[in-house]
Amino acid sequence: MVQIRSRDFIQSISSALQYISYYHSPDFIKAMTLAYRNEESIPAKDAMLQILTNSQMSALGHRPICQDTGMVVVFIEVGMQVAWDSNQSIEEMVNQGVSQAYMNRDNPLRASMVSDPAGKRVNTKDNTPAITHVKIVQGNKVSVSIAAKGGGSENKAQFVILNPSESIVDWILEKIPQMGAGWCPPGVLGVGIGGSAEKAMLLAKEALMKPIDIQDLIKRGPNSRIEELRIELYDKINALGIGAQGYGGLTTVLDVKILDYPTHAASLPVAIIPNCAATRHVHFELDGEGEAKLIPPDLNLWPEESWSPKTNIKHIHLQKISREDLKDWKVGDLLLLSGKVLTARDAAHKKIATLLSLKEKLPVEFKDRFIYYVGPVDAIANEVTGPAGPTTANRMDHFLPMMYTLGMMGSIGKAERGDEAIHEIRKNNSVYLSAVGGAAYLVSKAITSAKIIAFPELGMEAIYEFEVENMPVMVSIDVRGESIHKDAPKIWKNKSIPLKEFL
Template identity: 60%
Template sequence: MTIIKQEDFIQSIADAFQYISYFHPKDFIDAMTEAWEKEENPAAKDAMAQILVNSRMCAQGHRPICQDTGIAVVFLKVGMNVQWDAQLSIQDMVDEGVRRAYLNSDNKLRASVLRDPAGKRQNTKDNTPAVVHMQLVPGNKVEVTCAAKGGGSENKSKLAMLNPSDSIVDWVLKTIPTMGAGWCPPGILGIGIGGTPEKAMLMAKESLMGHVDIHDLQAKAKSAQELTAIESLRLELYEKVNALGIGAQGLGGLSTVLDVKILDYPTHAASLPIAMIPNCAATRHIEFELDGSGPVQLEAPKMSDWPDIAYDGGSGKKVNLNTLTKEEANTWKHGDVLLLSGKMLTGRDAAHKRLVDMLNKGEQLPIDLTNRVIYYVGPVDPVREEVVGPAGPTTATRMDKFTRQLLEQTGLLGMVGKAERGQVAIDAIKDNKAVYLMAVGGAAYLVSKAIKKATVLAFPELGMEAIYEFEVEDMPVTVAVDAQGISVHQIAPKQWQAKIGIIPVAAD
């Protein structure tokens, strides 16, 4: 009988979450590199270059791949012959491991978990509790899978109860474009088919823990070996989802997914549940076993696993934020690459709500937004010599409902965030001759190197959601919505879908 000691289990969980915060899986790096090499759209290729350079920097510096260090998800398969030498429950042991990982002073991770989600939404400060899924299985080992799942991709999860005669492929191809680019493609698509609604969702999540192996399936198909129905479905979806032309960061291109993973389960004769969950460019998971011999020993990858890519910010137009005027911003066109220098403000959901509430009450704001640019970000706390920790953009559409009021009542000039804007925000940007700039999601550590100073100006009690003033130098962004209301995210994917030519582009 195997005896698993409490401390060994806790420390293994802690080490695993630290490990995945800065090490991408090798299969993911290989797949992203291949996608980067074959990409024909310069904007998408640049975005993937930033992601790959960021990944290597994080591996070297042991700092988070993304500022959203995720909600902790743990899958456990506990052998029925295992005995625990522990005083804590399994949930409590997992939570203690997560707590140690996220509060590690040498690589502190961002605490994003809130208690009382329908009420006060108070940060737990240590990213606990984790979400734990456990099975009892034959054997004398504990199989552990740890994943850190970012909110941007989790928020794009989809569930449908199809009729048995409905087409799974049609549903996926109809649904993917509605997800936008907030899940930071190219990534991995997890799909669960069958069972019950909750079983389908769980399978979709668990499928994402598998290794990237779509090329093995392609080779199997080319050699005329017989494919299972699920294997054939994976290949069809991989080809057709990429043919949508969404591309890296939604900028249009050849690669939207690096793999499509599917798990299925028997279901009711009247039902066809299907769930879909994407994994973003910050794909973070690791699997290991505990056999009673001590905590897990995780081997660091080799730096040669990463491609030798340099990123110097490209040839973007240099912009001085300290002297920026509406007239200058109105000369920018969608798709333009800019290098921002000077002072910018930060703010995301909680700060935006505070500002709007103050405006509605006629109160004076704690900051002057006139002709300023605000960056949608919740940075990781700095360690060692850092000014700020990894500070990549958060999903911009969450701020759409606040956009018009801030533009019209404060003199705000521009916004920086991740992925596309919804039509309500685009209309507000056009009406107010403002601009929306896109930074690359999944390149948080790289972005942070452009930040030379960070000062909290307002709402310090909000933690990472406080309003900061960043002083930046040559921070790379792309004009995603220009002052005429033209959105690169609305135009580019259709252009690339037409260019790829597998799926006809629907008429507007």
């Protein structure tokens, strides 16, 4: 009988969450580098290099890859010959480890979990509770797969029960474009097939814990129907032309992972869950000999080149431009922003709407300002702010008429906007700029000052005023209503990844 001490288990959970907050796994680094090398779309290639540069910066600086440090999902297999030296339940130990990791003084992680989800939605302050799945198996070890799942990718999960005669591939190819770019492609798609409704979803989530190995599979050839499906979906999803960040390009998924399970003869449950470009997960085992030992990735894995501003980039000072100047900006233009921006996410927008409905004075003046949709990580040491990448912009779409009434000049976020939002942007002679999701630490280096100016009780969703210097963004919707997320995938659709991938 192997005895597992609670302190070893709790510390291993905590260490693993710290580890995945700033280390990408080697398989992801290799796959993203390969995709970057093969990419022919200039905006997508630039976005991938920002993601890779950010990844290396985070590994060196031990700061989060993404400002959304995720909700914790844990799959635990407990051997039947294991005894616990603990007076806590497994879930209680997991949550203690989560709390310890997210409140770490040297690398605090953003707490995003809220209680009373259908009501007051109060932040739990330490990112607990985790989503914990426990299985009892043969053996004398405890096996743990742990992930920190970002909200942008989790929100794009899809589920269906098909008729047994219907096509899994057709359904997935229909859903991927509908998911948009809020999940921060390129990433990994998890697919669960079979079982029941809840089993299919679990299979899709668990599949995301598997290593990226699609190139090895393509080279050796499939040995099963599931492996055939993986290759077919990988090829056909990438042929959709969505590309990195939805900018159009050759790579939308780095891999497709599939797990299946027997199901009822009348059913074909199918679930898909994407993992974003942060793709944070790690596996470890405990055998009674102490806490888990996690080995950092080799720093030589990243490409030698790193992101830097291109010669054709436009330098923009936000306090020195007029609405007339926005007419010169075109979709696809790369900009370096300097000056002051305001931040606001869902909760701040909702609070603004409430104050307006009560005819109360707003604490912030929005006239001629740009709003950055972001919820940053807390700063440490000499930082102005922690990692501060964009959140999904279309969650704020229904607030756009209100914000334009208040005089907002433009907005900054990630991924596409809906048709009504595009109409509002065009009607108000405004623009929408996008920053790269998955490059949060890189973006934070452009922020030279940060102060909370409204709603401090909202925590990371408070309104900040950032002063930025050379913050990289791209014009994603211009004053004419042209949208890169609508137009670019059409250009890149059905273009193949070049054969050099297989050399």
